Amino acid sequence: xxxxxxxxxxxxxxxxxxxxxxxxxxxxxxxxxxxxxxxxxxxxxxxxxxxxxxxxxxxxxxxxxxxxxxxxxxxxxxxxxxxxxxxxxxxxxxxxxxxxxxxxxxxxxxxxxxxxxxxxxxxxxxxxxxxxxxxxxxxxxxxxxxxxxxxxxxxxxxxxxxxxxxxxxxxxxxxxxxxxxxxxxxxxxxxxxxxxxxxxxxxxxxxxxxxxxxxxxxxxxxxxxxxxxxxxxxxxxxxxxxxxxxxxxxxxxxxxxxxxxxxxxxxxxxxxxxxxxxxxxxxxxxxxxxxxxxxxxxxxxxxxxxxxxxxxxxxxxxxxxxxxxxxxxxxxxxxxxxxxxxxxxxxxxxxxxxxxxxxxxxxxxxxxxxxxxxxxxxxxxxxxxxxxxx
Amino acid sequence: xxxxxxxxxxxxxxxxxxxxxxxxxxxxxxxxxxxxxxxxxxxxxxxxxxxxxxxxxxxxxxxxxxxxxxxxxxxxxxxxxxxxxxxxxxxxxxxxxxxxxxxxxxxxxxxxxxxxxxxxxxxxxxxxxxxxxxxxxxxxxxxxxxxxxxxxxxxxxxxxxxxxxxxxxxxxxxxxxxxxxxxxxxxxxxxxxxxxxxxxxxxxxxxxxxxxxxxxxxxxxxxxxxxxxxxxxxxxxxxxxxxxxxxxxxxxxxxxxxxxxxxxxxxxxxxxxxxxxxxxxxxxxxxxxxxxxxxxxxxxxxxxxxxxxxxxxxxxxxxxxxxxxxxxxxxxxxxxxxxxxxxxxxxxxxxxxxxxxxxxxxxxxxxxxxxxxxxxxxxxxxxxxxxxxx
Numbered sequence: 203x204x205x206x207x208x209x210x211x212x213x214x215x216x217x218x219x220x221x222x223x224x225x226x227x228x229x230x231x232x233x234x235x236x237x238x239x240x241x242x243x244x245x246x247x248x249x250x251x252x253x254x255x256x257x258x259x260x261x262x263x264x265x266x267x268x269x270x271x272x273x274x275x276x277x278x279x280x281x282x283x284x285x286x287x288x289x290x291x292x293x294x295x296x297x298x299x300x301x302x303x304x305x306x307x308x309x310x311x312x313x314x315x316x317x318x319x320x321x322x323x324x325x326x327x328x329x330x331x332x333x334x335x336x337x338x339x340x341x342x343x344x345x346x347x348x349x350x351x352x353x354x355x356x357x358x359x360x361x362x363x364x365x366x367x368x369x370x371x372x373x374x375x376x377x378x379x380x381x382x383x384x385x386x387x388x389x390x391x392x393x394x395x396x397x398x399x400x401x402x403x404x405x406x407x408x409x410x411x412x413x414x415x416x417x418x419x420x421x422x423x424x425x426x427x428x429x430x431x432x433x434x435x436x437x438x439x440x441x442x443x444x445x446x447x448x449x450x451x452x453x454x455x456x457x458x459x460x461x462x463x464x465x466x467x468x469x470x471x472x473x474x475x476x477x478x479x480x481x482x483x484x485x486x487x488x489x490x491x492x493x494x495x496x497x498x499x500x501x502x503x504x505x506x507x508x509x510x511x512x513x514x515x516x517x518x519x520x521x522x523x524x525x526x527x528x529x530x531x532x533x534x535x536x537x538x539x540x541x542x543x544x545x546x547x548x549x550x551x552x553x554x555x556x557x558x559x560x561x562x563x564x565x566x567x568x569x570x571x572x573x574x575x576x577x578x579x580x581x582x583x584x585x586x587x588x589x590x591x592x
Numbered sequence: 593x594x595x596x597x598x599x600x601x602x603x604x605x606x607x608x609x610x611x612x613x614x615x616x617x618x619x620x621x622x623x624x625x626x627x628x629x630x631x632x633x634x635x636x637x638x639x640x641x642x643x644x645x646x647x648x649x650x651x652x653x654x655x656x657x658x659x660x661x662x663x664x665x666x667x668x669x670x671x672x673x674x675x676x677x678x679x680x681x682x683x684x685x686x687x688x689x690x691x692x693x694x695x696x697x698x699x700x701x702x703x704x705x706x707x708x709x710x711x712x713x714x715x716x717x718x719x720x721x722x723x724x725x726x727x728x729x730x731x732x733x734x735x736x737x738x739x740x741x742x743x744x745x746x747x748x749x750x751x752x753x754x755x756x757x758x759x760x761x762x763x764x765x766x767x768x769x770x771x772x773x774x775x776x777x778x779x780x781x782x783x784x785x786x787x788x789x790x791x792x793x794x795x796x797x798x799x800x801x802x803x804x805x806x807x808x809x810x811x812x813x814x815x816x817x818x819x820x821x822x823x824x825x826x827x828x829x830x831x832x833x834x835x836x837x838x839x840x841x842x843x844x845x846x847x848x849x850x851x852x853x854x855x856x857x858x859x860x861x862x863x864x865x866x867x868x869x870x871x872x873x874x875x876x877x878x879x880x881x882x883x884x885x886x887x888x889x890x891x892x893x894x895x896x897x898x899x900x901x902x903x904x905x906x907x908x909x910x911x912x913x914x915x916x917x918x919x920x921x922x923x924x925x926x927x928x929x930x931x932x933x934x935x936x937x938x939x940x941x942x943x944x945x946x947x948x949x950x951x952x953x954x955x956x957x958x959x960x961x962x963x964x965x966x967x968x969x970x971x972x973x974x975x976x977x978x979x980x981x982x
Contacts, residue, residue, distance in 0.1 A: 205858055206640040208617070209848045211627045221626050221844060227598070232845055233623035236614050236795050237601045238923045250596040270797070271661045271822060274840040278822045306821045399841055405626050407660070407797060407843030429819050431696045432661060432668045448928070450664040451789055453797030454611060455622055456846065458599045468595055533628045538838070 214527070216554060217563050218535035219349050219508055219547045220377070221399040221406050223554030228404055231462035232455050239452045247461055248442060248452075254464035255410050258402075258472065259375075259394065260385030265413040265421075265435065267442040268460055270453050273376045273397030276409025278306050279433040280372050280393045284341055284417060286426050287311030292339040292369065294325050294360070298350035298538045299374050303343045310429060315339070321540060322351045322510070324503045327359035334367045340420075341393075342369040347378035349400075350538045352499045352510035352547065354382065361390040370417055376400055379410070380467055381479040381507035381551060392417040398456075401479065401507050403552025404463035407456045411435075463552075479506040482555045485589040486548060489564040492585035493571065493578035498545060507551045510537070512544060514576060519543050522570040530566040560586055604917070606944060607953050608925035609739050609898055609937045610767070611789040611796050613944030618794055621852035622845050629842045637851055638832060638842075644854035645800050648792075648862065649765075649784065650775030655803040655825065657832040658850055660843050663766045663787030666799025668696050669823040670762050670783045674731055674807060676816050677701030682729040682759065684715050684750070688740035688928045689764050693733045700819060705729070711930060712741045712900070714893045717749035724757045730810075731783075732759040737768035739790075740928045742889045742900035742937065744772060751780040760807055766790055769800070770857055771869045771897035771941055782807040788846075791869065791897050793942025794853035797846045801825075853942075869896040872945045875979040876938060879954040882975035883961065883968035888935060897941045900927070902934060904966060909933050912960040920956040950976055 216223050237244040248267075256266050269276050281303065285291060291312040293304040296319035307314050317333020319325050325344070334342075342364040346355050357373060364371040370392035375384050381401030386394055392414040399406035413421065413435070421435055428434040432450065440447040467475055483506035487497055490511050498510035513519050519536055523546075526532040537545030550559055564582040571578055606613050627634040638657075646656050659666050671693065675681060681702040683694040686709035697704050707723020709715050715734070724732075732754040736745050747763060754761040760782035765774050771791030776784055782804040789796035803811065803825070811825055818824040822840065830837040857865055873896035877887055880901050888900035903909050909926055913936075916922040927935030940949055954972040961968055 206644070206851070206855060208855065209621055209624055209637055209851050211625050211637070211848070212633055213625045214627060214631065216626065216628055218628055220841060221628060224626050229623040229625070229845075231599055233619040234599055235601050235603045235619070236606065236611050237604060238606055238608055238611060239796070241604065241917070241923060243602055247599055247601070254596070271665065272840045272843060275661065275822045278820065302821070309817055309819050309821055397841070405843065405845040406629070406841040407846055427699055429699050430668065431692070431699055432665045433822075450662045451610060451787070451796040453662060453795065453846070455619075455795040455849075456797055456843070458601070459845075461596070461599050465596060465598065527631070533631065 213531060215532050215559065215562060217549050217559055218533045219549050220397070220551060222403050222549055222551035224403055224405060225466055225553045227466065228459050228462045231458040234458050236454050239454060240446060240448065244454065245446065247457065251457060251461050251464065252442065254468060258380060258464055258467055259410065259412050261387045261412050263386065263412045263414055265418050265439055268408040268410045268457065269433065270450065271409055272406050273395065273409050275433065276395030276397065276411050277303060277374065278430065279411055279435065280395050281306045282310045282430045282433055283421050283428050283435045284370065284372065284393060285310040285312045286424060288313060289340040290315065290337065291341045291343060292317065292334055292367065294319070294330060294344040296323060296325065296351065296353060297321050297345065297348035299345045299348060303374065307343065322353060322498045324353050324355045325359065327362050330359060330363040331366065334363060337367060339367045339369040341372050342367065343372045345374040347376065347382060347505050347508070349377045349508060351541065352505045352508045354503050354505045357389045357391065370420065377505065377508055380475065383476055386412055398460055398463065401551045402463050404459045407453060408460055479550065479555045482550045482557065482560050483507065483509060485560050485586040486550060486563065488589050489560065489582035489586035492580050493568060493582045507549060507555065509548045511546050511548065513546055514571070517571065517574050517576060522574065525570045525573050526566050529569065530562065532562060532566050557590065603921060605922045605949065605952060607939050607949055608923045609939050610787070610941065612793050612939055612941035614793055614795060615856055615943045617856065618849050618852045621848040624848050626844050629844060630836060630838065634844065635836065637847065641847060641851050641854065642832065644858060648770060648854055648857055649800065649802050651777045651802050653776065653802045653804055655808050655829055658798040658800045658847065659823065660840065661799055662796050663785065663799050665823065666785030666787065666801050667693060667764065668820065669801055669825065670785050671696045672700045672820045672823055673811050673818050673825045674760065674762065674783060675700040675702045676814060678703060679730040680705065680727065681731045681733065682707065682724055682757065684709065684720060684734040686713060686715065686741065686743060687711050687735065687738035689735045689738060693764065697733065712743060712888045714743050714745045715749065717752050720749060720753040721756065724753060727757060729757045729759040731762050732757065733762045735764040737766065737772060737895050739767045739898060741931065742895045742898045744893050744895045747779045747781065760810065767895065767898055770865065773866055776802055788850055788853065791941045792853045794849045797843060798850050869940065869945045872940045872947065872950050873897065873899060875950050875976040876940060876953065878979050879950065879972035879976035882970050883958060883972045897939060897945065899938045901936050901938065903936055904961070907961065907964050907966060912964065915960045915963050916956050919959065920952065922952060922956050947980065
């Protein structure tokens with residue numbers, strides 16, 4: 203094997219379901235000098251990360267910090283720490299990530315009941331209630347922003363039903379955190395996890411989690427050890443807390459990146475950032491619809507940072523996405539599961555939620571349709587422009 | 593809370609048990625533009641990482657790639673993928689990381705037998721054989737380079753006893769990979785894990801693993817699902833293999849860093865790099881001994897990249913390490929478990945294994961002893977210099 207040269211990745215515009223566009227300040231932070239994981243200067247950085255994370259997550263929860271893995275590690279962390287073998291768990295499934303939660307919960311030994319919804323739809327309280335069937339559960343698990351379909355879930359409905367079945371509410375905030383309103387305390391969320399590579403606009407590799415006092419009490423009252431040593435919060439919280447007890451070596455440089463991305467969110471302001479995601483999401487949809495591309499999700503339950511749209515009849519999905527990547531350096535996402543091959547997922551997340559992104563995406567998509575003989579005959583920037591002008 | 597400023601970590605010289613000194617080229621690679629995890633340009637980088645990793649690990653194993661977590665995630669990966677509930681497992685314990693393997697194996701449902709050795713000593717074949725007690729095991733787990741004590745284990749002894757008890761050989765190579773000879777295939781290792789923040793000289797956050805065909809067969813013949821979804825190699829290998837099936841979003845920028853650190857190892861040459869670690873390790877020990885600091889481990893089983901040395905009588909451990917950090921920007925490690933407070937661990941790993949590091953460390957340690965009224969009366973650079981001159 204000849205020795206590869208150093209990596210020099212092409213500059214892409216990442217408008218898929220994540221990783222998202224990264225602010226250069228975040229990339230620059232990654233490259234700062236590595237500190238030891240017990241260095242007093244690093245402990246200050248850890249405390250700052252926790253403080254900023256609490257603000258961004260809208261919580262006072264003591265147990266709030268990033269796990270040393272990607273979003274799926276955060277999902278597994280929440281489940282394996284709260285579940286003991288035989289515990290009854292209700293999982294709401296309307297996409298890939300609800301499906302995954304059910305699978306992870308089963309592997310943790312839970313007795314899993316699922317309540318299913320059509321992909322592309324959210325759950326009402328009545329639908330969740332019907333799924334619960336009058337039984338009690340230890341956890342109700344639901345996805346706030348289903349990355350596979352672009353659906354936003356009303357958490358008030360989930361909290362109501364969780365109360366009715368004596369359950370803690372566990373929420374996947376991977377794609378909502380930093381792009382939609384996430385106020386864990388106000389929303390009564392007991393446990394939540396997210397990922398860095400969506401609306402936080404940081405490279406993938408960390409998963410912020412938060413446990414309410416009720417969830418922390420369940421953790422401390424466990425009768426069996428957490429099945430995962432690596433994800434055992436009873437030990438990891440001793441490192442992130444005042445003890446600073448060594449558990450595993452924290453991913454130092456990734457934490458520099460997260461520190462900077464949280465800082466940029468607070469500099470912008472959470473409200474302003476959420477409004478920005480909403481504005482550009484609407485402009486994108488207006489442009490897509492003007493070209494005849496139909497959103498997969500009804501307007502009232504559509505995510506702002508991630509739009510799922512049907513691939514038009516006669517358009518080859520793979521060819522179109524390769525065209526976007528090769529001609530314009532633009533990445534958008536394909537569909538997953540039943541949506542593979544027939545759906546595009548367009549992310550306007552964090553630093554990617556800009557008029558520049560919307561413009562590039564609409565213009566390039568128009569060219570991709572034209573490339574396959576389907577010139578839409580309208581300039582989608584006009585419809586998007588009307589949103590910006592209004 | 594006032595908004596923190598961007599992180600500007602002080603420049604430390606990391607001569608503890610890891611993270612280690614990082615080459616600026618590796619830090620620079622971390623900050624390159626993020627690609628999507630299914631981008632064709634990223635798939636090339638993944639293949640290059642796998643190819644280089646196989647060379648550095650001395651293996652042809654198909655199942656060889658970095659896990660998306662730190663070294664402990666790699667440990668857990670190997671154990672949960674190979675263990676099914678009730679499996680008998682033999683774990684050799686002579687420090688923190690053997691202890692941890694036993695604990696992780698228990699949580700995976702194994703029937704764990706431990707064979708214990710004094711901390712600071714390695715195992716002979718006879719000692720392992722006595723621990724096996726004539727029984728058969730599914731796995732024999734042992735640490736190649738015990739980071740908590742500085743002991744190097746002879747793997748031939750472990751392979752012999754593993755054969756006698758029909759066991760796969762699982763080896764912790766966290767601190768040996770890139771600093772000692774690690775030839776998984778020649779050594780008959782069936783499963784191994786490492787970490788990026790030791791002799792690979794990359795920031796913490798990834799854990800290279802490798803499974804032999806025999807270990808892969810055990811994985812594919814499992815009757816129960818792997819208890820961890822995040823660490824399930826049967827799925828992850830589909831992403832790193834030719835299917836490229838999405839499992840979790842790979843930590844893109846960390847993989848850029850690992851790519852560069854592996855490249856630098858192969859540019860230097862594995863043999864040359866191992867010789868370099870041996871040379872500077874010897875020079876460090878000569879200097880330490882000239883000041884009356886006694887190594888914890890006998891010369892014949894002492895690690896080159898990590899030297900454990902007794903804290904002299906009358907010297908306050910915490911005060912000395914704070915002095916080194918504050919006066920010289922130098923980090924060395926304290927002891928763990930029974931060695932807490934009475935042992936220093938000095939790492940000369942990867943880019944940190946240089947005469948510059950040895951010089952700084954010896955001169956600064958001398959000053960730290962003098963600061964506590966114990967001027968050793970000799971210049972330790974003389975003894976180190978004799979090693980370099982010979």
